[in-house]
Amino acid sequence: xxxxxxxxxxxxxxxxxxxxxxxxxxxxxxxxxxxxxxxxxxxxxxxxxxxxxxxxxxxxxxxxxxxxxxxxxxxxxxxxxxxxxxxxxxxxxxxxxxxxxxxxxxxxxxxxxxxxxxxxxxxxxxxxxxxxxxxxxxxxxxxxxxxxxxxxxxxxxxxxxxxxxxxxxxxxxxxxxxxxxxxxxxxxxxxxxxxxxxxxxxxxxxxxxxxxxxxxxxxxxxxxxxxxxxxxxxxxxxxxxxxxxxxxxxxxxxxxxxxxxxxxxxxxxxxxxxxxxxxxxxxxxxxxxxxxxxxxxxxxxxxxxxxxxxxxxxxxxxxxxxxxxxxxxxxxxxxxxxxxxxxxxxxxxxxxxxxxxxxxxxxxxxxxxxxxxxxxxxxxxxxxxxxxxxxxxxxxxx
Amino acid sequence: xxxxxxxxxxxxxxxxxxxxxxxxxxxxxxxxxxxxxxxxxxxxxxxxxxxxxxxxxxxxxxxxxxxxxxxxxxxxxxxxxxxxxxxxxxxxxxxxxxxxxxxxxxxxxxxxxxxxxxxxxxxxxxxxxxxxxxxxxxxxxxxxxxxxxxxxxxxxxxxxxxxxxxxxxxxxxxxxxxxxxxxxxxxxxxxxxxxxxxxxxxxxxxxxx
Numbered sequence: 001x002x003x004x005x006x007x008x009x010x011x012x013x014x015x016x017x018x019x020x021x022x023x024x025x026x027x028x029x030x031x032x033x034x035x036x037x038x039x040x041x042x043x044x045x046x047x048x049x050x051x052x053x054x055x056x057x058x059x060x061x062x063x064x065x066x067x068x069x070x071x072x073x074x075x076x077x078x079x080x081x082x083x084x085x086x087x088x089x090x091x092x093x094x095x096x097x098x099x100x101x102x103x104x105x106x107x108x109x110x111x112x113x114x115x116x117x118x119x120x121x122x123x124x125x126x127x128x129x130x131x132x133x134x135x136x137x138x139x140x141x142x143x144x145x146x147x148x149x150x151x152x153x154x155x156x157x158x159x160x161x162x163x164x165x166x167x168x169x170x171x172x173x174x175x176x177x178x179x180x181x182x183x184x185x186x187x188x189x190x191x192x193x194x195x196x197x198x199x200x201x202x203x204x205x206x207x208x209x210x211x212x213x214x215x216x217x218x219x220x221x222x223x224x225x226x227x228x229x230x231x232x233x234x235x236x237x238x239x240x241x242x243x244x245x246x247x248x249x250x251x252x253x254x255x256x257x258x259x260x261x262x263x264x265x266x267x268x269x270x271x272x273x274x275x276x277x278x279x280x281x282x283x284x285x286x287x288x289x290x291x292x293x294x295x296x297x298x299x300x301x302x303x304x305x306x307x308x309x310x311x312x313x314x315x316x317x318x319x320x321x322x323x324x325x326x327x328x329x330x331x332x333x334x335x336x337x338x339x340x341x342x343x344x345x346x347x348x349x350x351x352x353x354x355x356x357x358x359x360x361x362x363x364x365x366x367x368x369x370x371x372x373x374x375x376x377x378x379x380x381x382x383x384x385x386x387x388x389x390x391x392x393x394x395x396x397x398x
Numbered sequence: 399x400x401x402x403x404x405x406x407x408x409x410x411x412x413x414x415x416x417x418x419x420x421x422x423x424x425x426x427x428x429x430x431x432x433x434x435x436x437x438x439x440x441x442x443x444x445x446x447x448x449x450x451x452x453x454x455x456x457x458x459x460x461x462x463x464x465x466x467x468x469x470x471x472x473x474x475x476x477x478x479x480x481x482x483x484x485x486x487x488x489x490x491x492x493x494x495x496x497x498x499x500x501x502x503x504x505x506x507x508x509x510x511x512x513x514x515x516x517x518x519x520x521x522x523x524x525x526x527x528x529x530x531x532x533x534x535x536x537x538x539x540x541x542x543x544x545x546x547x548x549x550x551x552x553x554x555x556x557x558x559x560x561x562x563x564x565x566x567x568x569x570x571x572x573x574x575x576x577x578x579x580x581x582x583x584x585x586x587x588x589x590x591x592x593x594x595x596x597x598x599x600x601x602x603x604x605x606x607x
Contacts, residue, residue: 003565010566012543015462016471022461025479026453032483033441033449152487155480158472189476190516 024143024158031109031123032153094371097359098341102348102394103128103136106378107386110138112151119378122151130395131167132207137174139165144176146187155189164202168211169251173227175203175213182215184227195227204245204254206272214245214254222256224274234274239266246298248291253277253319255298257286267300269319280322287312288337292344292362296320299328299347299362301335314338314349316362329360329368339394350374352388438494441486449486456499457482459567460506466562467510468517469551477513481505503567504577507559511578514555549599557592560585 015021095117096102102113110125125145128138136147139162148154165176172187175195182198185191197218206212211227222236222245242256243265254270265286268279284302291298296319303312312335318324333353340347340362349358355374361367371377375384434455440448460481465474485492485502492501550558563574571589575582 006546006565007568009543009546010466010562011462013462013466013547014543015465015474018458018461021471021475021478022457025457025461025475025482026450028479029449029453029482029486030446032486033446153483156476158475 024140027124028143028145028153028156034121034123094377096341096394097369098343098346100342100394100396101134102339103130103392104378104389105138105392106375106389108379108382110136111378111389112136120151122147123153127163127165127390128392129166129202130393131171132169132396133171134395135167135171137165137167137176139163139176144174144185146174146189157185157189157192159183159192166203166205168205168213168227169207170209170211173205173211175205175215175227177203180218182213184213195225195230196223199241201242201245204247206247206254207249207251214247216241216245222270224254236270236274236276238268242268243286244289246289246291248296248319249293253291253296255289255291255319257289257300259286263305265302267298267317267322269322277320278322284313287335290338290340291319292340293342294344297344299338299340301338301349303334308332310334310353312351312353314347314360328362329358336388337391339391341394342396348391348394350388350391355384355388357391434498435494438489438492438498442490442492442494452498453482456502459499460502463503463562463566464506464510466547466550466566467507467555467558468514469547470517473513473517474510477509478506481509499567500569500573500577503563503569507563507577511555511559514558518555545600546596549596552599553592553595557588557595560588561592561596564589 096113096115099115101115104111104113105126105128108121110122110128112120112122114120122136122138123145125138125140128136130136134149136151138145138147142158142160142162144157144159144162144165146154146156159176159178161177161179163177165174167174167187173184174187175182175184177183177198177200178194180197180200182195182203184193184195195213196215199216199218199220201216203213203215206214206224212224212233213227214222214224216238217223217235220238220241222238222242224233224235225231226233238256238258240259240261242258244255244257246255247253248255252272254272256268256270258266258268260266260281263285264281264283266279266281267289269277271277282302284304287301287303289298289300298317298319300315300317301312302315303310310333311330312333313330314328314335316326316328328347329349331351331354333351336350336352338347338349344362347360347362349360351358355372357371357374359369359371373384374389375386376382378384378389379386434452437448437452437455441452457478461474461478464477464481465471468474468477481502484505485498492498550561553561559578560574563569563577564571569577571582571585574580575585578585
């Protein structure tokens with residue numbers, strides 16, 4: 001085999017799933033291209049412009065007195081390139097009532113909404129979440145993507161059927177589900193490994209220094225395990241696979257929302273050592289829950305059948321005493337999801353049936369701010385058809 | 399066969415490419431450069447079709463090169479993809495008088511070497527082994543691809559990288575030395591040793607067909 005034959009043979013080796021890899025990579029390349037802010041033309045050509053300007057100025061100055069006028073023109077040219085700036089964001093149709101950024105998945109992809117209402121499409125991702133410090137992680141069907149603080153993709157990882165990725169509180173690790181496996185990868189993409197078989201519920205990292213992740217194992221056991229040492233801290237049997245797991249911000253309470261067979265669900269509260277503190281059955285279907293960022297309050301959405309259709313209710317429940325419940329808002333149809341603002345002064349409620357977001361002052365419910373035609377907000381120029389945009393989180397910082 | 403692999407058909411040393419095997423620089427200057435400059439300029443101005451043309455020109459070789467170095471499809475996809483994303487993000491600063499390919503291939507191959515070294519340290523040999531077997535099956539009975547892939551798998555990442563850069567991407571040893579930040583003599587010796595070992599492996603594998 002000579003060198004030409006060797007090249008021919010190297011070209012004949014088929015890389016796995018070349019077409020699929022090309023299609024996935026083109027999608028990401030396109031998203032990266034869309035999100036970049038092009039350098040203004042004058043800035044890109046600064047060197048060329050400056051050289052041309054110097055040459056013209058020198059020539060004009062040598063040839064005639066009107067050269068001074070040319071020099072003035074050149075100054076003007078160089079001056080304008082300093083003025084050029086990046087394009088301004090488009091006019092905001094609404095603003096957030098508090099600081100931070102909201103992460104949204106819509107049929108058109110993943111979006112970040114800033115406090116001033118400007119929206120930025122980040123790419124074609126189907127589910128996402130924030131870290132405590134404002135880093136996003138998102139997934140498509142076959143790809144996990146970690147983002148840097150400015151919203152650019154830091155890295156991606158190809159794995160089958162990826163979903164429900166979550167950053168640890170220190171933003172040093174990501175836990176995610178790949179098919180029926182729980183996997184963990186470091187923030188720099190190293191050490192990706194399978195931790196355990198897992199049920200289809202998002203893992204939840206316990207806030208704190210130790211990398212402890214709560215998940216439901218493939219055989220339906222609620223488990224809290226150290227992702228570094230693989231040591232299991234505690235386990236607890238659950239009647240059915242919880243719809244959601246959530247830790248309080250101080251890591252002292254874990255709430256599991258467990259569907260029951262009789263049209264009810266149970267809100268079960270554990271302490272950090274795995275002791276079951278309380279379990280309260282509630283009528284209706286569990287929809288979503290979120291711990292307040294500063295205490296043990298849980299915002300909870302449930303849906304119930306009524307004579308004239310469905311009603312949904314947003315409650316705030318005290319995880320230290322689950323019987324202590326404060327109804328916040330109820331309405332016809334379906335609420336989809338809820339998120340606390342940084343600082344816990346506002347609740348953001350997705351009202352799918354009304355095609356609205358509601359911002360509710362968590363401490364004074366009479367203060368309500370509505371954003372309508374919500375689906376269209378995330379489908380510029382389109383009809384807003386398709387599933388209602390999902391609120392993935394409201395995080396810290398601008 | 400070992401003799402053939404180590405030298406060109408006309409017997410010249412391997413760092414002096416034949417007319418058919420010109421350096422990347424010469425080839426791109428011959429024809430591709432004009433199109434490529436247009437695509438880069440277009441993409442810098444925000445043209446998606448130009449970006450797509452650039453992607454279609456360079457992605458397949460980048461992905462193949464990464465795969466031949468790391469021997470893991472998912473990792474190769476990640477490596478080539480990250481290099482491509484990195485290139486796109488910095489496209490505005492790219493000097494379009496220079497060829498795009500070497501810039502991209504430098505990113506890809508260096509990342510692939512890092513990944514393969516780290517992977518060897520972690521001894522994650524199970525998944526690549528599976529892919530090695532799967533990747534070659536289409537060629538069984540009709541080409542060298544399967545034993546060649548297995549033979550490459552038996553080399554170190556450094557040897558695989560120089561062979562891929564030289565014989566797949568057709569860079570000259572001087573260009574490879576610049577890309578990998580190595581002395582030219584080191585590139586030549588890695589090429590010689592890599593091809594020696596590859597020749598032995600291919601002979602063995604050929605007998606098994």
